[in-house]
Amino acid sequence: MQTDNFLENVNTATVISSIVDLLIVWYVVYLLIRVMKGTKAIQLIKGIFLILIGRSISNFFDLTTTTQMFDTVLEWGFLAVIVIFQPEVRRALEQLGRGSLFRTNGSGSSTTEKDKLREAMIKSVRYMAKRRIGALIVFEKETGLKDYIETGIPIHGNITSELLINIFIPNTPLHDGAMIIQGNTIATAASYLPLSDSNKIAKNLGTRHRAAVGVSEVTDAFTVVVSEETGNISVTYDSRLTKEITLEELDNLLQTHWNILPPLKEGGGLFARK
């Protein structure tokens, strides 16, 4: 009898709303993982899981004080997470606002245009590395770099290897500081970046490398450094410095990190690109 009653209650509307409910939860979790992928927030999720497991175990064995301790950590941890992960939270909200959270990768300029831009970048880096011309090139991703762009000299130039090289020629007015790339244009040159105070950076590296690490600590930007001293190519992203990479490795990294944007369309609405 009870089974009949149960089946009567489970009507089509309930089934549909449960499926929609599940799909929404699944999609929100998917978006969260997309935003956090490759960030230090993944470590945080692991930490939270460990605390939850610890709490369940202590609750199971009736360890009242230990359970209370875990509860307190979880309560205050929520506030701490917001403070510590403020850049990630901001980035996620920015993505939500500009709709890029809902876009799949792969949109954008045609493959040939992307290849041409990457070729120009690789050609200029090869030229500068060979001649030990120091360079610092930052690629904007999801976090806006407006604050740093404003410290430099506006260029708004198309990307060509000639212009890239010219900007970094020593003793010219634009060579000092960082170049910032926004999509397929050189937004600015001679920008000032925040310096990292990390003690993990080798002592023989100076402020150019520290600035590259610095910007990767406070934004999701990808940065290429050519050393004036050695001609070595290094990159920074997600607070990490990878030294002495080859041009092939750089090409692969650019394919992942360089957001070459599609041409702007008229209008747009809430989720239009800014």
Ligand SMILES: Nc1ncnc2c1ncn2[C@@H]1O[C@H](COP(=O)(O)OP(=O)(O)OP(=O)(O)O)[C@@H](O)[C@H]1O
């Ligand atoms: N905060 C900063 N933002 C942007 N660029 C900076 C900043 N600080 C230094 N630079 C750039 O780095 C140059 C100085 O590089 P320095 O020799 O100290 O660094 P390095 O890491 O040893 O690099 P290299 O191997 O090229 O010598 C400056 O001339 C300037 O162009």
